[in-house]
Amino acid sequence: MLEFLLPELVNALVSTTLGAKLLSERIALGLEPQDTVGSSTDKEGADITQTSTQCSTTSGWIDLPDDKELMEQVYVKLEMVGFRVGRRLAERFAPLNRRLADTLDAVKFVCKDVWMMLFNRQIDNLKTNHRGIYVLQDNKFKWFLRMSGNSGGAAAARRAQPYIWLPCGIIRGILDSFGINTVVIAETLGLPQCTFQIKVVSDN
Amino acid sequence: MSIVLHCLAILNCQGTPVYMRTFDSTDRSAETAAKQQDQCVKYHYLAHTSCDVIEERLLQNKTSSDLYIGLLQTIGDVSVYGYVLNTGNRLILVTSVPAESSAVQTAEIKALFQQIHATYVSLICNPFYDMAADMVDRLGNINSPKFDSIVDELVNAYSS
Numbered sequence: 001m002l003e004f005l006l007p008e009l010v011n012a013l014v015s016t017t018l019g020a021k022l023l024s025e026r027i028a029l030g031l032e033p034q035d036t037v038g039s040s041t042d043k044e045g046a047d048i049t050q051t052s053t054q055c056s057t058t059s060g061w062i063d064l065p066d067d068k069e070l071m072e073q074v075y076v077k078l079e080m081v082g083f084r085v086g087r088r089l090a091e092r093f094a095p096l097n098r099r100l101a102d103t104l105d106a107v108k109f110v111c112k113d114v115w116m117m118l119f120n121r122q123i124d125n126l127k128t129n130h131r132g133i134y135v136l137q138d139n140k141f142k143w144f145l146r147m148s149g150n151s152g153g154a155a156a157a158r159r160a161q162p163y164i165w166l167p168c169g170i171i172r173g174i175l176d177s178f179g180i181n182t183v184v185i186a187e188t189l190g191l192p193q194c195t196f197q198i199k200v201v202s203d204n
Numbered sequence: 205m206s207i208v209l210h211c212l213a214i215l216n217c218q219g220t221p222v223y224m225r226t227f228d229s230t231d232r233s234a235e236t237a238a239k240q241q242d243q244c245v246k247y248h249y250l251a252h253t254s255c256d257v258i259e260e261r262l263l264q265n266k267t268s269s270d271l272y273i274g275l276l277q278t279i280g281d282v283s284v285y286g287y288v289l290n291t292g293n294r295l296i297l298v299t300s301v302p303a304e305s306s307a308v309q310t311a312e313i314k315a316l317f318q319q320i321h322a323t324y325v326s327l328i329c330n331p332f333y334d335m336a337a338d339m340v341d342r343l344g345n346i347n348s349p350k351f352d353s354i355v356d357e358l359v360n361a362y363s364s
Contacts, residue, residue: 088328088329090290090291091289091291091324091325091328091329092325092328092329094289094290094291095290096271096318096321097269097270097271098269098270099269099270099271099288099290100290101266177291177292178290178291178292179217179291179292
């Protein structure tokens, strides 16, 4: 069921970020008085909501807006959503009968238990350099299984970018609640394969 | 069977108290108000020193496979038990020194800790619980009446 909710979540975030950005641009240009930031009841406001609803009325959008700044904002929002979800997941599903002694244990917990719970399967491949870098490889990432594009593999992989930011946030949230500060980057070389790279950031 | 519980404290991984609850008799008379203040300070102090003991124990048994740490210290007429969650939070229980065998005591205290853990998890899972304050600077406090009432029930069940 998560697979059906996820496109809606990503869509909604993209369209609201786009709407907010357009609104702030219009305010900066002086086309709108400052106090309509919360409401959009007048005509110009209706234009903005129209553009943003165009993004969300179709079940998937036509193409990702090319705007880098916009996608950065969407990235930050999605990743924070994943982070908060990850923190709660870790509290709820941390093992009750054993202690996770070190970072490797925590990453193994992510690979086995969390992936099993979210996607009903485990990570296919875990590599580490034992110095704080872990690479998790999933060859049949569940959320990518049904994705395919008309214009070939590279374009489809680019369109799938936002969907991969959410699991990055989830992994970072889980590791953070075990006290491990990390940076998580994901890439996909071809749907449905997907690789997450975890870099442990030490506090010194 | 009866354990006299004095205080339950929850501290986060940096040692900041997130929740502190005393179960002594609630006399509201004026003479005992100052005494209650003292008690409160005393339990804060106990919770902090227990933190140090927990750190020691954790360093010692790196291969321990249990969340329950056991009896941390016995000071005067109270004993302090600890339980550390995987996410770093520490649960600390202050009770009176038991009159009976410690094996029985251990099993009960462990069961009590597990139930408190479960209550804490269900508190976190509440979407209305403000974990944001906890996340920003890890100083969030647990202000949930429901959590309080469940803790009360558990304590009554174990003390009677």
